[in-house]
Amino acid sequence: EDQVTQSPEALRLQEGESSSLNCSYTVSGLRGLFWYRQDPGKGPEFLFTLYSAGEEKEKERLKATLTKKESFLHITAPKPEDSATYLCAVQARSSASKIIFGSGTRLSIRP
């Protein structure tokens, strides 16, 4: 069964303290892996799509990487405005109609 697991559930960092969020997935053939940011009470905001192992993408303080079993969202020198829930989702080749989301990591950055 296709599955997405995100860890940790919650992460509190000091401003400037770099860290990584993990997204482990089990799918029968990956079609795409997506990262979104979601602020409380708002819709998810697209960050990255990764398609194959070894791929990396960057945007400001965020960098997403992909292996055959997991993806990492690295956050470098975070600021308080980076506080949000970060969601990972995958789409499998076996079930092109299904997009499966993880439960998210709640990131809090203290000034």
Added chain:
Amino acid sequence: DSGVTQTPKHLITATGQRVTLRCSPRSGDLSVYWYQQSLDQGLQFLIQYYNGEERAKGNILERFSAQQFPDLHSELNLSSLELGDSALYFCASSVGAETTDTQYFGPGTRLTVL
């Protein structure tokens, strides 16, 4: 602001009732997606329409239905509502038909079933 609009923002109704949620995609986007987000289930993909036709189906209940109109706006109809249907319902849109295309989410409709 993603450019996707959803109405209403909030909806409070009773069990057994029927409601309609409305979504207008970004200008130029042909695909509309519907998602449900609840505390216990997380974000779940319900259904996708592309240029008026159903394109992909996820975990949508039989009590729920959707359609996309010629002007590309979409409606999600929820009937015989149960307490467990209380959730945030998001609409997203993208340019093309592929679910791997970048999706832009609306602000959501918060449904409360009493």
